[in-house]
Amino acid sequence: MEYRCTSTGQSVALSPHTWKSPQGAVLDLAFRPKPFSLADCQALPPNLWRYRAALPIPPEAIPVSLGEGFTPLQTLTVEGVPVQIKLDYLFPSGSYKDRGATLLMTMARYWGIDEVVQDSSGNAGCAIAQYAALANIGCRILVPEDTAAAKLVQMEAYKAQVTKVKGNREATAQAAYQMAQHTFYASHVWNPFFLHGTKTFAYEIFEQRNGQMGEAWVLPAGNGTLLLGAYIGLLEMQAMGWITRLPKLIGVQAELCQPLAEAWTQGKAQQDAGYHSHQATWAEGIAIAQPQRGFQMLEAIRQTGGAMIAVAEADIADALLELTQQGYYVEPTSAAVFAGLKQYLRQQPATNQNQVVSVLTGSGLKTTEKIDKILQQQKSPA
Ligand SMILES: Cc1ncc(COP(=O)(O)O)c(C=O)c1O
Known part of the structure; x- marks a missing residue:
């Protein structure tokens, strides 16, 4: 197994401290699972480690695991059509990031x-801090100043050392790059092992839908940890002959931070290098102005015949309230994806039952202040 530079295609030796290529580009993992059958997995406990045959983990490595994964896939009627929603906010740390973090x-x-x-x-950060505690590994998390209080408390509860960095998300990343010169960089953005954890999302859907992947998957598009992981999983299943056709990947961003939706509309292969967002969105988790893997996300969307969608702030707030009325208490970022799902279904009025899959990614318990503001706005609209 080795890394592959996404810019030159050259191989780069696998080593714990290598997190970018000599050209400074993000790395992929040159890895394809040996063909295996779903029946081999089904004898194992119902968590994401049942797909170990697909994971790039040495046989002797003992999983740092809380029995995570195999989240419910619920049928919900949205815009009059039954669709399937994966409840990935039900992970131990409260978000789907546990998929990547358990592996990394x-x-x-x-x-x-x-x-x-x-x-x-x-x-x-919460997911990495959680598994660092479990593995008894020291953990430092750098966060932007405006990170939700509940997430900071959660990281600190796991005994992570949390540092707030002044400025935007990019300033936080720059500070981490400095530290990564001498400390293992457990980055969900740069480290491709993370994506081989999130790919279990696709394997679970294969199993839960009896191999029917559907027409489209509507997913968040921040740094692409879920979208790209799902794409890797789909390509692997296609290579093993499990599926013949991939669902369209539909990426959702907020209008207030939509570098990829803009690039998509303009037919560009990459976000504009000068793109930056001026205003904060409700959807903090997907507010990434310069996603390092943006070009890969656009390519995955293009290859599957998908599209990018951008949603308005008012629609995010409405989507959140609609979800709570159905019993789903999730983050505004997850509500943004639901708003994108609604927009997609309105654009595709002929969609058949259960042909669209989407996801709720993060628990509402982590963003109390924002949800409270949305509720107040509803009571007294401006
Ligand atoms: C709740 C939630 N949903 C979605 C995302 C989107 O991330 P990505 O595009 O990397 O999958 C994030 C990222 O932090 C998040 O916290």
Whole structure:
């Protein structure tokens, strides 16, 4: 197994401290699972480690695991059509980031790492801090100043050392790059092992839908940890002959931070290098002005015949309230994806039953202040 530079295609030796290519580009993992059958997995407990045959983890590595995964897939009627929603906010740390973090921290422990650093707008930091605690590995998380209080408390409860960095998300990343020169960089953005954890999303859907992947998957598009993981999983299943056709991947961003939706509309392969967002959106988790893997997300969307969608703030707030009325208490970022799902269904009025899959990614318990503001706005609209 080795890394592959996404800019030159050259191989780069696999080593714990290598997190970018000599050209400074993001790395992929040159890995394809040996063909296996779903029946082999079904004898194992119902969590994401049942797909271990698909995971790039040495056989002797012991998983740093809380029995996570295999989240429910619920049928919900949206815009008059039954669709299926994966409840990925029901992970131990309260978000789907546990998929990537369980894998990455398993590798960290296997490599004998005693301290990790990571930068995050919140949920990835919580997930890494959680598994660092479980693996007894020291953990430093850098966050932007405006990170939700509940997420900071959660990281600190796991005994992570949390540092707030002045400025935007990019300033936080820059501070992490400095520390990553001498500390293991447990980055959900740069480290491709993370994506091989999030790919279990696709394997679970395959199993839960008896191999029917549907026409389209509507997913968040921040740094692409879920979208790209799902794409890797789909390509692997296609290579093993499990599926013949991939669902269209539909990426959702907020209008207030939509570098990829803009690039998509303009037919560009990459976001504008000068793109930056001026205003904060409700959807903090997908507010990434310069996603490092933006070009890969656009390519995955193009290859599957998908599209990018941008949603308005008012629609995010409405979507959140609609979800709570159905019993789903999730973050505004998840509500943004639901708003994108509604927009997609309105654009595709002929969609058949259960042909569209989407996801709720983060628990509302982590963003109490924002949800409270949305409720207040509803009571007294401006
Ligand atoms: C709740 C939630 N949903 C979605 C995302 C989107 O991330 P990505 O595009 O990297 O999958 C995030 C990222 O932090 C998040 O916290």
